[in-house]
Amino acid sequence: KQEVTQIPAALSVPEGENLVLNCSFTDSAIYNLQWFRQDPGKGLTSLLLIQSSQREQTSGRLNASLDKSSGRSTLYIAASQPGDSATYLCAVNRASGSRLTFGEGTQLTVNP
């Protein structure tokens, strides 16, 4: 059974810092890895999707990397802003079923 772990569970940083969020998964037979953000009381917003054949994806100040063989992904946020404060979730799926298996998230607070 696939298990996804995110470290740290919570992170508080001053505005302007670069930061890294970590995600690990136990079964390397994944098809996609997706990073989401979730604001309090809201649904999930997709940030980046990395297919298993890719090593990284970038969108603006966000960069996600994938090391499938070691079962790890990182989300790098450059020049953090208070508006980045949210819970960040990573999730993986397999080609056969497409259901996502989520980690428990990292709650990020960026202080002005």
Added chain:
Amino acid sequence: GAGVSQSPRYKVAKRGQDVALRCDPISGHVSLFWYQQALGQGPEFLTYFQNEAQLDKSGLPSDRFFAERPEGSVSTLKIQRTQQEDSAVYLCASTLGGGGYEQYFGPGTRLTVT
């Protein structure tokens, strides 16, 4: 275009009542998923449809949970005889096709069973 919508956004039910939660996926999206998210946890898979066919319902926690998507578009998640442990946010997601596409999520329905 319009995203995934869910209704109601909030539902309070007394223990033992039946509830129905609705999901309107993005137009043209073939696949639809339901997830359950407990407070402080990541979402957990409940069930999956491809068009009107329910291909995976292995995540439904009990036979009190039932989902349908009769015309391959709108889906309804029904919970019979609600229990306190059913209190959670129920999220719906849709995607164009199978595993290669991003899943787009709705805002969720927060169910509170008293």
